Amino acid sequence: METIHTVAWMQEVATEALRQDRVLGFVPTMGALHEGHLSLVREARKRCSPVVVSIFVNPTQFGPSEDFKKYPRALEADREVLAKLDVDYLFAPAPEEIYPPGFRTFVNVDGLSERFEGRVRPGHFRGVATVVLKLFEIVKPRLAFFGRKDAQQVRILQQMISDLNVSAEIVVCPIVREQDGLALSSRNSYLSSNERRAATALYRSLEAVRREVSQGERDAVRLLAELRKVLDTEPCVSPDYAELVDADTFEPVRSLRKTSYVLLAARVGATRLIDNALIEQEGETFRVTV
Numbered sequence: 473m474e475t476i477h478t479v480a481w482m483q484e485v486a487t488e489a490l491r492q493d494r495v496l497g498f499v500p501t502m503g504a505l506h507e508g509h510l511s512l513v514r515e516a517r518k519r520c521s522p523v524v525v526s527i528f529v530n531p532t533q534f535g536p537s538e539d540f541k542k543y544p545r546a547l548e549a550d551r552e553v554l555a556k557l558d559v560d561y562l563f564a565p566a567p568e569e570i571y572p573p574g575f576r577t578f579v580n581v582d583g584l585s586e587r588f589e590g591r592v593r594p595g596h597f598r599g600v601a602t603v604v605l606k607l608f609e610i611v612k613p614r615l616a617f618f619g620r621k622d623a624q625q626v627r628i629l630q631q632m633i634s635d636l637n638v639s640a641e642i643v644v645c646p647i648v649r650e651q652d653g654l655a656l657s658s659r660n661s662y663l664s665s666n667e668r669r670a671a672t673a674l675y676r677s678l679e680a681v682r683r684e685v686s687q688g689e690r691d692a693v694r695l696l697a698e699l700r701k702v703l704d705t706e707p708c709v710s711p712d713y714a715e716l717v718d719a720d721t722f723e724p725v726r727s728l729r730k731t732s733y734v735l736l737a738a739r740v741g742a743t744r745l746i747d748n749a750l751i752e753q754e755g756e757t758f759r760v761t762v
Contacts, residue, residue: 473555474561476561479565482524486612487612489522495521496521496524496611496614497519497524497616498608498640499516499616499617500528500616502528503528503545503547504544504661505549506656506657506658508648511648512617513554513559515645516615522560523558523559524611524613525559525562526611527547530600532571532602533595533599534599535593577602580597581597581601581628585597588624588717588735589624589625589737592712597628601629605638614639614640614641615640615643616643617645619644619647619648620645621746623750624735626642626644627722646761649675652672653672653679654671654672654674655674655745655747664741666708667740670709671743673705674747677701677702677714678699678749678762680701681698682760682762685728685751686760691727692725693726695716703738711736711737712737713735713737714734714737716733718731728751729753733751734749735748
């Protein structure tokens with residue numbers, strides 16, 4: 473595995489892959505890799521050659537009161553893991569490579585970026601869209617792999633790709649969970665043992681929605697009431713939002729009519745976690761994937 477630290481070097485590699493008409497796969501990450509990231513890498517290895525993984529803790533997607541400075545960084549350990557997975561290139565640029573002096577251009581996807589995570593974290597998706605577009609321009613992937621846990625982020629990036637005629641295609645991969653259902657996240661490391669146990673309420677609440685849908689419930693108010701019943705059993709879990717939304721527009725819906733998400737964000741102690749369930753229509757029924 474070759475480790476690349478500069479934009480110019482990465483562009484040379486990408487240009488050569490394009491010249492050879494190779495299917496370059498890209499997995500953008502902020503490091504502190506866990507099995508969720510590695511599942512994306514494995515999927516990229518199945519479908520692409522070469523595979524590039526980036527590790528860049530992006531400062532522009534963190535708010536002033538968020539955890540940029542304490543966000544876990546483990547470059548050497550991450551490098552070892554990626555080498556064992558036969559990744560071809562690790563792109564690990566310094567901040568000044570991505571945001572050189574005088575940088576002043578940002579990308580904002582109106583409408584989709586202002587609700588839910590965007591409302592709670594103003595400017596977050598502007599930072600995400602900007603860095604991902606930059607990475608796409610540098611790495612020039614044919615396929616880029618993202619996890620469904622960040623459903624709103626994925627939808628925003630899909631819109632950006634469509635609107636700006638970006639040639640990359642996004643591949644959305646399943647949420648990876650611990651045995652007790654907690655969605656894998658780098659921020660799980662912040663949880664105390666009691667908080668870690670309580671955090672499973674997010675998964676259990678989505679499972680409650682799945683059961684209700686399987687029994688024929690379609691009303692959003694009733695579905696979300698069942699979700700909140702589960703969350704309310706854990707005193708250290710404080711929901712930021714819980715909503716049933718259209719999977720395309722991310723507008724709240726009153727009842728299930730087509731593909732939707734149950735979006736959930738909560739603070740467990742001082743740690744903020746997100747999760748979701750995908751609800752897909754299959755004929756007259758709906759299938760819920762948690």
